[in-house]
Amino acid sequence: xxxxxxxxxLTNMALETRSQAQNAQAAGNxxxxxxxxxxxxxxxxxxxxxxxxxxxxxxxxxxxxGPGVTALLGSNGAGKSTxxxxxxxxxxxxxxxxxxxxxxxxxxxxxxxxxxxxxxQEGLYPFLSALxxxxxxxxxxxxPNPRExxxxxxxxxxxxxxxxxxxxxxxxxxxxxxxIAQALVHDPDxxxxxxxxxxxxxxxxxAMMELFTRMGxxxxxxxxxxxxxxxxxxxxxxxxxxxxGKLAAEGDFHSIRALMDDRPRRVRVTCSDxxxxxxxxxxxxxxxxxxxxxxxxxxxxxxPLEFHQAVPRAAQQAGARVFGIEGLDEDLExxxxxxxx
Amino acid sequence: xxxxxxxxxxxxxxxKRLLAISLLLAIPPLLSLLDQGNVDMQSGEFxxxxxxxxxxxxxxxxxxxxxxxxxxxxxVEDGTLPYLTLKPVSRVSIVVAKLLAVIxxxxxxxxxxxxxxxxxxxxxxxxxxxxxxxLLSALAGCIAYSAVFLPLGLFIPRRGLxxxxxxxxxxxxxxxxxxxxxxxxxxxxxxxxVLEAGLGxxxxxxxxxxxxSGTVSLLVVLALLAIGGLLTTWRLIRIQLP
Numbered sequence: 001x002x003x004x005x006x007x008x009x010l011t012n013m014a015l016e017t018r019s020q021a022q023n024a025q026a027a028g029n030x031x032x033x034x035x036x037x038x039x040x041x042x043x044x045x046x047x048x049x050x051x052x053x054x055x056x057x058x059x060x061x062x063x064x065x066g067p068g069v070t071a072l073l074g075s076n077g078a079g080k081s082t083x084x085x086x087x088x089x090x091x092x093x094x095x096x097x098x099x100x101x102x103x104x105x106x107x108x109x110x111x112x113x114x115x116x117x118x119x120x121q122e123g124l125y126p127f128l129s130a131l132x133x134x135x136x137x138x139x140x141x142x143x144p145n146p147r148e149x150x151x152x153x154x155x156x157x158x159x160x161x162x163x164x165x166x167x168x169x170x171x172x173x174x175x176x177x178x179x180i181a182q183a184l185v186h187d188p189d190x191x192x193x194x195x196x197x198x199x200x201x202x203x204x205x206x207a208m209m210e211l212f213t214r215m216g217x218x219x220x221x222x223x224x225x226x227x228x229x230x231x232x233x234x235x236x237x238x239x240x241x242x243x244x245g246k247l248a249a250e251g252d253f254h255s256i257r258a259l260m261d262d263r264p265r266r267v268r269v270t271c272s273d274x275x276x277x278x279x280x281x282x283x284x285x286x287x288x289x290x291x292x293x294x295x296x297x298x299x300x301x302x303x304p305l306e307f308h309q310a311v312p313r314a315a316q317q318a319g320a321r322v323f324g325i326e327g328l329d330e331d332l333e334x335x336x337x338x339x340x341x
Numbered sequence: 342x343x344x345x346x347x348x349x350x351x352x353x354x355x356x357k358r359l360l361a362i363s364l365l366l367a368i369p370p371l372l373s374l375l376d377q378g379n380v381d382m383q384s385g386e387f388x389x390x391x392x393x394x395x396x397x398x399x400x401x402x403x404x405x406x407x408x409x410x411x412x413x414x415x416x417v418e419d420g421t422l423p424y425l426t427l428k429p430v431s432r433v434s435i436v437v438a439k440l441l442a443v444i445x446x447x448x449x450x451x452x453x454x455x456x457x458x459x460x461x462x463x464x465x466x467x468x469x470x471x472x473x474x475x476l477l478s479a480l481a482g483c484i485a486y487s488a489v490f491l492p493l494g495l496f497i498p499r500r501g502l503x504x505x506x507x508x509x510x511x512x513x514x515x516x517x518x519x520x521x522x523x524x525x526x527x528x529x530x531x532x533x534x535v536l537e538a539g540l541g542x543x544x545x546x547x548x549x550x551x552x553x554s555g556t557v558s559l560l561v562v563l564a565l566l567a568i569g570g571l572l573t574t575w576r577l578i579r580i581q582l583p
Contacts, residue, residue, distance in 0.1 A: 052583070082583075085582065085583070090426075090427070091581050092581055109430055111429075112427055115427070117423065119424075121420030121582075123419035123420030125352070136344050136348060136424070137428065139343075140344055140345075140425070140428035141428060182424065
């Protein structure tokens with residue numbers, strides 16, 4: 001029990017230590033142009049906060065990223081979109097500094113030659129065809145052959161066969177792909193994507209994830225926000241976890257995933273004899289604590305699977321009847337809360 | 342600038358918006374049709390009355406209001422503005438493209454309505470000078486009101502149309518007609534100034550006595566164009582899209 005707790009704490013500390021070391025270097029020294037692993041810094045946030053009146057949306061974020069895929073992970077309302085909007089210049093930070101490719105983002109239109117953005121907003125021009133929409137982006141980027149560039153981008157997202165159809169007639173998933181195509185049309189060095197896989201069918205989801213992974217491997221910087229762990233696992237070797245507007249963890253996804261899997265869970269057990277069953281549950285391997293809450297038992301365990309399997313047998317031995325077993329910490333929000341704590 | 346202007350022209354000339362404006366602007370030609378055969382009025386007076394009393398203070402500003410507030414305000418409301426601002430395009434060129442598109446569409450619509458109204462009412466007593474004065478002042482009005490209403494869509498995207506509507510009806514349509522002092526602060530006065538200057542020595546000129554010279558009116562229209570463009574650019578640079 002104690003070992004598991006120690007492992008989790010050590011992993012947490014390791015992640016924090018790495019994050020703090022990187023952030024300290026990145027945030028404190030403008031002259032620094034590379035990450036500790038030698039990759040160039042392409043995205044840099046330094047002590048950035050954003051508030052609306054009394055409400056703090058993002059608090060003192062500092063990180064530096066280089067080429068490759070980085071996932072911005074957080075539950076809805078955690079501050080992912082606000083962070084991406086500040087990185088792309090749609091929002092002005094209340095405090096702190098944002099730089100992309102070494103340049104300030106605000107009031108710097110030429111920088112967008114190197115940046116592609118898939119915004120959160122769902123609105124598109126319903127009267128344009130997919131081809132016209134992507135070609136518009138190509139023309140605004142002053143590409144030499146906008147029509148061909150648009151066709152190539154639509155081919156990449158597998159929309160070329162419906163290129164002449166109006167966006168107003170597109171499904172949500174197709175609109176998302178059209179948005180991705182307009183962001184890719186000029187072959188940007190840095191790509192920001194805000195929940196780009198929303199509405200995509202499973203096959204397209206996999207295809208898009210493979211596309212982003214390939215782009216990251218080819219040296220592009222991809223920052224992609226998501227609240228779905230599975231997506232992040234498929235794409236991001238590097239992860240930024242944002243909870244309540246703060247950077248909760250930063251580092252390799254697998255380390256964070258292990259931390260998430262090892263964290264203690266709370267399980268609620270409703271039964272006929274609370275007193276008898278609580279003594280039996282305390283004796284189970286992995287159980288950290290058991291207490292009564294609203295007439296039910298709430299146990300904290302570091303081995304939830306084994307715990308679920310052992311409860312019926314323990315109840316039988318204790319002479320109690322079990323009415324229900326319910327995991328209380330399986331949602332992403334609780335995972336993030338744990339990381340924050 | 343070209344692609345944004347083409348995009349805006351397409352957005353402004355589609356669907357219910359264009360239909361509503363067209364119905365509104367069909368009123369002056371219809372009034373001319375209904376008045377066929379009335380011989381009580383001086384030659385050209387009927388058409389000029391409609392233009393002076395209805396087109397300049399009400400129909401022209403309403404037309405430009407609907408178009409101008411949707412040109413940028415509609416992009417904010419629909420969430421499409423990032424597809425323009427997150428591109429290597431200066432804010433000034435976005436505003437210029439939007440402004441030109443609004444001026445072009447509103448001018449074509451208002452000029453067609455005004456021309457039809459005049460030609461139907463005065464086909465037997467056609468005066469090139471009167472006709473030219475109407476077209477010129479309609480152009481000046483479209484430019485001035487477009488510049489006034491374009492920033493409205495960025496400052497108050499959701500309420501721009503209703504605020505502009507109240508302004509047109511209460512200020513331009515009502516209060517500015519009551520006193521010369523209030524009229525000084527209305528766009529209507531300077532559009533009328535252009536009309537009166539265009540009429541020159543026409544017999545109709547005496548029916549619409551001018552309180553400002555044509556030169557001053559044109560300068561005010563150009564000043565409004567510059568101020569409206571700058572204000573919109575300033576707002577577009579600072580706008581945040583949460």
